Amino acid sequence: MKKLGFGLMRLPLINTDDPKSIDQDQVNLMTDYFLERGFTYFDTAYPYHQGMSEIAARRALTELHPRDSFVLADKMPTWMVTGTEDYQRFFIEQLERCGVEYFDYYLLHTLGEQLYADSVKYGGFKFLKTLKDQGKIRHIGFSYHDRAELLDRILTEQPEVDFVQLQLNYIDWDNESIESRKCCEVAVKHRKPVIVMEPVKGGSLAQVPEEAERLLKEYAPQSSAASWAVRFAASPDNVLTVLSGMSSLEQMEDNAGYMDNFVPLNYEEEEIIGKVTDIINTGIAIPCTACKYCVDTCPQDISIPEYFSLYNNQHRFRLLPLHMNYYRNLTVKHGKASDCIGCRACESHCPQHIAIADKMKDVTAVFDRA
Ligand code: SF4
Ligand code: SF4
Structure with missing residues (x-):
């Protein structure tokens, strides 16, 4: 699978104040282009665009392309589950919204300490395993927003999980609270492939400070700042694909250009990213070095x-x-x-x-x- 996935969470809108007003014609164009270039992974979730992302996926994918020509990922809204029976209710609703009989990848959405405990209490992992046995899910996993230590525990306690979805970008790589690097290492330890989310940190790494921009352009004048961030996130061997929440055909063309024949960052490029990270980090509000003496x-x-x-x-x-x-x-x-x-x-x-x-x-x- 190519290392770029289409995240359906920042789709183009007709009215920018209304997240439900998805510009379906534009999404269909983007989807066709994406598939034509050989990319296949699409990622949606129950709350994206207030429920309309899954429907946009149906209109752009299921209604227009053979089911085996694309890979569709969806996620259980774990924070809305208040009892075991909710899993079935949400899952059936999601199949209908997307117009599919099965999901290629299906995740418990946004696990951390509390939502992991809830998911265990209500039997979320068992539910996913049952659906996988029934052929309604091909690969089971979870998206994750917490410390590496807990990730290690979850993957130890839930060995049937096939993959994890992690927030991974160069600014969060060694960040004290997000621990991208450590989480990635835990996934390697448990031999789980990683799907990356937020490679451009919500779009913020697409525009870096002037000094950092200069460093990037000196080395590769034609490459966008976003391309450096996506390539950084795609570089670890255990990364299966990197999700980008693309909002226009132009963004997609840029991403498809350098991810078509993806080349991991070389040593020199890694050094440049290190310098860019330092530049971004110099503007910090509280100069804590995370020594933990306190x-x-x-x-x-x-x-x-x-x-x-x-x-x-x-x-x-x-x-x-x-x-x-x-x-x-x-x-x-x-x-x-x-x-x-x-x-x-x-x-x-x-x-x-x-x-x-x-x-x-x-x-x-x-x-x-x-
Ligand atoms: S002692 Fe100071 S620098 Fe060290 S972790 Fe605590 S607040 Fe941060
Ligand atoms: S040690 Fe006292 S001042 Fe420092 S964070 Fe804790 S409660 Fe606040």
Whole structure:
């Protein structure tokens, strides 16, 4: 399979204020072009475009192309499941919306600490396995937004899983709270292929600071900043495909151009990406180095470096729903930022001399009062 998938979550719209107003003619054109170029993977989900993404998939794919000419992935909305019977109800609705008899790839959507516990409680993994045995799902997996440690536990406890979908991009690769690299390594350890989401970090790596842009253009004048991000994400051997939420034919043509005969980043390109990462990271709001000297001192068990990392990410990229996901998962086991009592026990341990208690108020304002 080619290493580029069409993420059906940022489809072109007729009215930009209405996420349901998908420009179906444009989507059909993009879909035809994608298939003609030999790409086959399409990724939708129950909530995308407020339920209209799955229907757009039916109109662009199922109604116009033979079922075996494309690979369709869909996802169970785990946060809407309140009992075992919900799995069947949602799954049947999704088959109907997409107009298919089976899904090639099917995922429990957006697992973290809490949603994993719920999925085990309600029998989500068993449900997927049963459908796979019945031929209604070809490959079972889950998309994931939490720490590498938990991913290791899930893959140990659920060995029947065929693949995982991870957030992987060069800015999150060594990020303290998102742990893209470590998650990727866990997948390798369990021999699970990875489907990548957010390779361009919600589109934000398509426009990098001027200094970084200059470095990229000096090396490859014709390549877009987005192409560097997608190629970085596709480079690990265990990556099956990289999802790009394309919104126009122009974006698709750009992506298809360099992913047609994909070449992983070479050493020199990796070095450049390292420099670009450093440039982007210099604009950080809180200069926490994630040394963790402070964490054991906190009576509220606040996950200080992880919260600062998410705050920095949010400050830089303004992707609140994405970062809020990670924040909520962390607060399942740790105190929230708003639980800080201002004792400043942590501050004398901080080699960066960060006024942690004051900064925790900033974190609170973003993540606990959102
Ligand atoms: S000031 Fe806040 S973050 Fe620091 S130790 Fe006290 S409660 Fe924890
Ligand atoms: S001690 Fe300071 S630099 Fe180290 S993790 Fe804590 S806040 Fe960050």
